[in-house]
Amino acid sequence: MQELFGLDDWAAPVPLLTPREMGQADAAAIAAGTPGTVLMARAGRAVADAVLRRLGHRQGRRAAVLCGPGNNGGDGFVAARLLAEEGVEATVYLLGARGDLGGDAADAARQWLGEVHPLQAALDLAGLDEASQPHVWIDALFGAGLSRPLEGVARRLVEALDASDADIVAVDVPSGLDGATGEVRGAAARAVETVTFATLKPGHLLYPGRALCGALTVADIGIPEAAVTGLAPKAFANAPGLWRGAFPVPEAAGHKYTRGHLGVLSGPAVQSGAARLAARGALRAGAGLVSMICAPSAAMVLASHLTAVMVKPVRAGEAAANLMARHRISTLVAGPGLGTDESARERLLAALAAPAEGEGLTGLVLDADALTLLAERGEGIADRMPPRTVLTPHEGEFARLVPDLGLQAAGQRLSRLDRARTAAERLGSVVLLKGPDTVVAAPDGRTAIAANAPAWLATAGSGDVLAGIVGGLLAQGMPAFEAACAAAWMHGAAAEVCGPGLIAEDLPEALPQVAAALIGDAGLPPPIHLAPASEP
Ligand SMILES: NC(=O)C1=CN([C@@H]2O[C@H](COP(=O)(O)OP(=O)(O)OC[C@H]3O[C@@H](n4cnc5c(N)ncnc54)[C@H](O)[C@@H]3O)[C@@H](O)[C@H]2O)[C@@H](O)CC1
Ligand SMILES: [K+]
Known part of the structure; x- marks a missing residue:
């Protein structure tokens, strides 16, 4: 490997x-x-x-x-x-x-x-x-x-x-x-x-x-x-040498809570597949626990599809942030299949609110519909984003977030690298601008360009899995820039393992091979040798 x-x-x-x-x-x-x-x-x-x-x-x-x-x-x-x-x-x-x-x-x-x-x-x-x-x-x-x-x-x-x-x-x-x-x-x-x-x-x-x-x-x-x-230099090729030192290696004496509890905010039942893809990606990326935060009306559909991922319906009148704090959910992925109507916005705000008791979020991934909400009705969202926030737009969502930096913006002369870097500085978050040459940019000016994405990675749902992988790595404590870089690289490597014909569901299943190549036998307990009696 x-x-x-x-x-x-x-x-x-x-x-x-x-x-x-x-x-x-x-x-x-x-x-x-x-x-x-x-x-x-x-x-x-x-x-x-x-x-x-x-x-x-x-x-x-x-x-x-x-x-x-x-x-x-x-x-x-x-x-x-x-x-x-x-x-x-x-x-x-x-x-x-x-x-x-x-x-x-x-x-x-x-x-x-x-x-x-x-x-x-x-x-x-x-x-x-x-x-x-x-x-x-x-x-x-x-x-x-x-x-x-x-x-x-x-x-x-x-x-x-x-x-x-x-x-x-x-x-x-x-x-x-x-x-x-x-x-x-x-x-x-x-x-x-x-x-x-x-x-x-x-x-x-x-x-x-x-x-x-x-x-x-x-x-x-x-x-x-x-x-x-x-x-x-602040720009790098996105490859393991850049972030391997920060990659979470599970400790033999650790337990699932030391590997972090991630929440994924689901949308309505009929469009809950995207959130499930994200959850599966996060779990395969090594998050200790993953829970789907959903409306009661989506719970049965989710429960019938999920096994290792838990389903946590938020009852009417209950604050999602309080439920998450109670379960020590420190990281959230929001956006895949969330919807962009007022109820979606309210649910996002409820999940990002400071809990009445316990710890709030320390890591956040905003993708897809959450980015549209942030771009169009961002009040209350932007100021609830924790320092380790990663935004994962494609070009269309990027242009909504930062119109003057969009690909088609009048007079646009900046490179993709500079557009992502400027957006990260302006938004104060890590920006992962998706494409065949995915650019990750941090507010401090660091950038990385992906070089390993196969053509067949561009398929429905692939971005949902990516958001999940970023979340899974954040949940394990990885810094935001490194987590976004590692996720983009692992996503490409998983696609390489799968080969042409890849569908989004395959990506999480290929992640163990990718992780094995990255950490080798580091997660195994030290070896025990049963040595034969030696001659005196
Ligand atoms: N000592 C060094 O700096 C080294 C440079 N190296 C080589 O040197 C290259 C850079 O050399 P230079 O800085 O001389 O630049 P280039 O050799 O790339 O080109 C510069 C020349 O092309 C002309 N020019 C530029 N665009 C033009 C256009 N569209 N139409 C017509 N003419 C045009 C310029 O007027 C100039 O005369 C590197 O790409 C590399 O291949 C290597 O030899 C390694 C060492
Ligand atoms: K040349």
């Missing part, structure tokens, strides 16, 4: 640096004594290695190397030279004049002893018959220095390659992809593989960037760790 989830690769947090921050890290590495030419030599080596892996040992291997006017092009020149040394027929095409190259790129170009063709010739090549095509195209046009949309011959070439089924290996990012935002500027190459350096960039994980990068390789080019940590 370690292998299935690639856990060894993700043992440490993986920071995401914007192209500008990466430039600062490069500069710090150079200032600390590694010349830029050495970094470029290693970058070109990593690209050449990736191309050689792709080409294998076939006869007459041909590579077209597309070089831009900056250091990305410099990496291309290095790769071309190393490929030629390995017997690959490498042809270099350059955007602009060779004499205009400067710095490390000029140095790399000087060491390339072959011809340099104008980029227009590559465009002509792309239009030729299949037999004339190179086996691999190396896209070293623009990397971190992309500063405007692609135009002219570069754009026409990228579009021509996109229309063909050319194998493109991109250097750092597919040219035209904005490494900070994942957006395409004008046009962008669609790579089968992208080799980037030192660490990932947000644009590698945010869509459409993620789909354009193909397989991602992060090559170590000797940037010292301090050059990256010195930038105090």
